[in-house]
Amino acid sequence: xxxxxxxxxxSVNNLTATxxxxxxxxGMNLEIKAGEIHAIMGPNGSGKSTFSKVLAGHPDYAVTGxxxxxxxxDLLALEPQDRARSGLFxxxxxxxxxxxxxxxxxxxxxxxxxxxxxxxxxxxxxxxDDLVHEKLGVVQMDAAFLSRSVNxxxxxxxxxxxxxxxxxxxxxxxxxxxxxxxxxxxxxxxxVAGGVNQLSNAQNATLLITHYQRLLDYIIxxxxxxxxxxxxxxxxxxxxALELEARGYDWVLEAEAV
Amino acid sequence: MISSPQMRLTEGGAYLTQLLEMAGATASGDSALxxxxxxxxxxxxSQQFPTTRDEEWRFTDLADLLKLELITxxxxxxxxxxxxxxxxxxxxxxxxxxxxxxLSQAENLPDGLNIGNLAGLxxxxxxxxxQGAEELFTALNTAGLNDAAVVHVRKYAVVPSPIHxxxxxxxxxxxxxxxxxxxxANSSVTLIEEHLSLSDTPYFTNSVTEVFLADSAExxxxxxxxxADSAFHIGKTAVSQMRGSRYTCNAVSLGAKLSRHHLExxxxxxxxxxxxxxxxxxxxxxxxxxxxxxxxxxxxxxxRQLHKTIIDDRAHGVFNGKVYVPxxxxxxxxxxxxxxLLLSPKAxxxxxxxxxxxxxxVKCTHGATVGQLETDEVFYLxxxxxxxxxxRKLLVNAFAYEVISQIPVDSLQQTLSRSVTTR
Ligand SMILES: Nc1ncnc2c1ncn2[C@@H]1O[C@H](COP(=O)(O)OP(=O)(O)OP(=O)(O)O)[C@@H](O)[C@H]1O
Ligand SMILES: [Mg+2]
Numbered sequence: 258x259x260x261x262x263x264x265x266x267x268s269v270n271n272l273t274a275t276x277x278x279x280x281x282x283x284g285m286n287l288e289i290k291a292g293e294i295h296a297i298m299g300p301n302g303s304g305k306s307t308f309s310k311v312l313a314g315h316p317d318y319a320v321t322g323x324x325x326x327x328x329x330x331d332l333l334a335l336e337p338q339d340r341a342r343s344g345l346f347x348x349x350x351x352x353x354x355x356x357x358x359x360x361x362x363x364x365x366x367x368x369x370x371x372x373x374x375x376x377x378x379x380x381x382x383x384x385x386d387d388l389v390h391e392k393l394g395v396v397q398m399d400a401a402f403l404s405r406s407v408n409x410x411x412x413x414x415x416x417x418x419x420x421x422x423x424x425x426x427x428x429x430x431x432x433x434x435x436x437x438x439x440x441x442x443x444x445x446x447x448x449v450a451g452g453v454n455q456l457s458n459a460q461n462a463t464l465l466i467t468h469y470q471r472l473l474d475y476i477i478x479x480x481x482x483x484x485x486x487x488x489x490x491x492x493x494x495x496x497x498a499l500e501l502e503a504r505g506y507d508w509v510l511e512a513e514a515v
Numbered sequence: 516m517i518s519s520p521q522m523r524l525t526e527g528g529a530y531l532t533q534l535l536e537m538a539g540a541t542a543s544g545d546s547a548l549x550x551x552x553x554x555x556x557x558x559x560x561s562q563q564f565p566t567t568r569d570e571e572w573r574f575t576d577l578a579d580l581l582k583l584e585l586i587t588x589x590x591x592x593x594x595x596x597x598x599x600x601x602x603x604x605x606x607x608x609x610x611x612x613x614x615x616x617x618l619s620q621a622e623n624l625p626d627g628l629n630i631g632n633l634a635g636l637x638x639x640x641x642x643x644x645x646q647g648a649e650e651l652f653t654a655l656n657t658a659g660l661n662d663a664a665v666v667h668v669r670k671y672a673v674v675p676s677p678i679h680x681x682x683x684x685x686x687x688x689x690x691x692x693x694x695x696x697x698x699x700a701n702s703s704v705t706l707i708e709e710h711l712s713l714s715d716t717p718y719f720t721n722s723v724t725e726v727f728l729a730d731s732a733e734x735x736x737x738x739x740x741x742x743a744d745s746a747f748h749i750g751k752t753a754v755s756q757m758r759g760s761r762y763t764c765n766a767v768s769l770g771a772k773l774s775r776h777h778l779e780x781x782x783x784x785x786x787x788x789x790x791x792x793x794x795x796x797x798x799x800x801x802x803x804x805x806x807x808x809x810x811x812x813x814x815x816x817x818x819r820q821l822h823k824t825i826i827d828d829r830a831h832g833v834f835n836g837k838v839y840v841p842x843x844x845x846x847x848x849x850x851x852x853x854x855x856l857l858l859s860p861k862a863x864x865x866x867x868x869x870x871x872x873x874x875x876x877v878k879c880t881h882g883a884t885v886g887q888l889e890t891d892e893v894f895y896l897x898x899x900x901x902x903x904x905x906x907r908k909l910l911v912n913a914f915a916y917e918v919i920s921q922i923p924v925d926s927l928q929q930t931l932s933r934s935v936t937t938r
Contacts, residue, residue, distance in 0.1 A: 313898050316890060337897035338906075346898075353895040357913025366909070367899035374900070406913075423899060 263291040272323035283487030292459040299484035313347040342374035344430030348420035355407035392425040395452040413440035438472040450475030470502035527564025538659025555657035585689035603679035607664040627672025633663040646753035656723040663693035668702040677705040686714035692722040698732035705735040717745040728760035742770035758784025768795040778807040786815040793822035794918035797830035804833035811844040820851040826862035837869040851881040908936040
């Protein structure tokens with residue numbers, strides 16, 4: 258939802274980044290305001306996941322230029338955990354398996370580190386249990402997943418749901434969902450999309466990275482951006498996604514090359 | 516002063532003689548026990564003190580042990596309550612090798628269970644020193660043997676709660692704990708053998724535990740070594756398994772400047788099951804060595820071994836796992852996995868699986884991995900608001916948990932989990 262004069266949550270200016278000295282991001286520009294839903298689409302290897310990981314602070318990526326301001330502060334100066342605690346959330350394209358760490362413990366430690374950051378009292382195991390059970394409903398996930406190790410042996414779709422469960426618990430200010438729709442069956446896609454919609458409001462914002470217009474039938478974006486070769490080369494409304502679905506990327510890439 | 520190998524040998528020989536004296540190895544008396552002791556003393560005298568030139572001690576240098584000035588002295592401990600395990604009501608406590616009934620709980624035992632010291636259960640002497648007896652440190656222990664923690668489970672008895680064998684050492688001591696477990700046919704028992712100290716000054720513990728499983732007996736044995744960081748610990752666990760028996764060892768080593776645990780499994784009948792879970796956690800300049808020998812001499816045996824080592828700072832881990840499957844041991848299923856987690860660039864592991872498989876119709880797998888904490892895993896946790904240090908601790912604990920979770924006493928699991936990541 259686009260609202261006049263709403264607060265800027267994220268502002269990316271001419272961001273460049275490398276991985277192992279190879280430039281991947283080559284001048285990203287993006288502004289996201291409270292209440293908005295943005296979608297980034299683009300060919301494989303264009304740098305979408307790299308962009309999301311740079312925002313989250315992955316140590317393998319080196320920022321070589323530009324600036325990112327998040328809620329008015331210099332995002333790039335923050336440690337990854339502090340970005341998360343101030344409400345930045347990345348749902349991974351490939352969520353990691355962490356054998357030996359129970360999902361429930363993980364969620365509680367994560368939730369409490371955010372509470373602590375906000376100078377709120379940490380929740381004990383008992384109260385947290387109540388909270389989790391309430392949030393399980395958002396993604397219609399079985400409580401049995403809580404006692405298993407984080408993502409260990411989860412199916413592709415279950416991992417994605419688990420990411421959204423984490424999002425539901427952490428209630429981020431800016432949620433970046435990297436291909437959360439891939440690997441989901443049709444019912445799961447509706448459930449996950451429903452969860453995301455339920456969590457989005459006028460104070461927060463969502464950035465979806467996706468290859469498929471299908472997701473955008475359920476989560477209606479305010480802006481659709483096309484990313485290619487490390488930059489956003491075109492921005493439009495939700496209709497752009499339909500056009501891309503019908504025509505592919507070539508016409509955008511060609512128009513850009515001219 | 517740099518000592519030449521020759522000097523080291525002379526030094527070592529003198530040291531052994533000194534240890535034998537301290538162990539109270541005398542030739543007097545003709546009791547059955549004395550016969551064992553004398554024979555063992557002879558075996559010690561016929562061997563040389565190991566150096567890194569011995570294949571079996573290649574990575575584990577005992578040179579610093581020679582510098583220790585040791586004593587043997589009876590002592591007591593005012594309060595063992597911090598070490599008591601609520602879940603393990605039966606307990607035998609030994610301090611500096613001496614049985615302390617007042618710190619033990621060997622009364623009101625369930626039917627079919629007898630526990631106590633050797634003096635109280637002399638009938639079981641016949642089982643002593645039957646396995647792995649040749650080896651130098653086992654012989655040294657036997658040469659000084661005058662008491663032992665004894666657990667005797669009669670036929671068909673199923674002991675409902677764990678038995679805690681608590682061996683405590685005080686400063687400067689040369690202590691030789693000894694335990695003897697006899698599980699008769701179809702019996703079942705759970706043991707927690709624990710070695711610890713109340714002191715920070717160096718001492719030397721040389722322990723031997725013998726476990727006998729008769730037909731279809733089941734023994735679940737957790738062996739916890741949390742000696743002082745300055746201590747030397749050499750330990751032997753020798754197990755013999757008759758037909759259809761099931762033995763599990765959960766060995767956790769956290770303490771000692773230098774520790775060596777040698778597990779020996781002898782199969783004396785068909786269809787045995789052996790599960791060995793091991794965890795060694797090393798930091799500072801600790802050296803932690805696990806040797807295991809599994810000798811499968813009968814058909815249809817199953818062994819599963821998982822040994823994990825976590826190594827930080829400049830510590831050094833050693834794993835050597837031997838599995839023998841001779842022609843007779845057809846249809847054996849043996850799996851061995853050694854996984855190592857290096858937490859610092861100076862940490863070191865030497866791992867060597869040694870499989871000798873002659874039988875043709877068997878299934879044997881083995882593997883060793885050496886890894887570090889994955890940047891991506893740490894980042895994943897950080898991206899959920901967990902700081903890097905806590906994330907690393909969480910991951911290290913998770914690595915350890917696979918073994919710690921096997922210990923059937925919750926309070927001990929928690930104590931151990933805490934000490935894996937706290938200095
Ligand atoms: N850690 C890395 N090491 C080497 N190359 C990398 C690394 N991470 C990303 N790259 C490279 O950067 C480029 C962009 O990758 P990225 O994952 O950001 O693409 P993407 O747009 O998310 O693609 P997809 O649609 O396939 O998910 C690719 O060529 C990729 O191989
Ligand atoms: Mg991607």
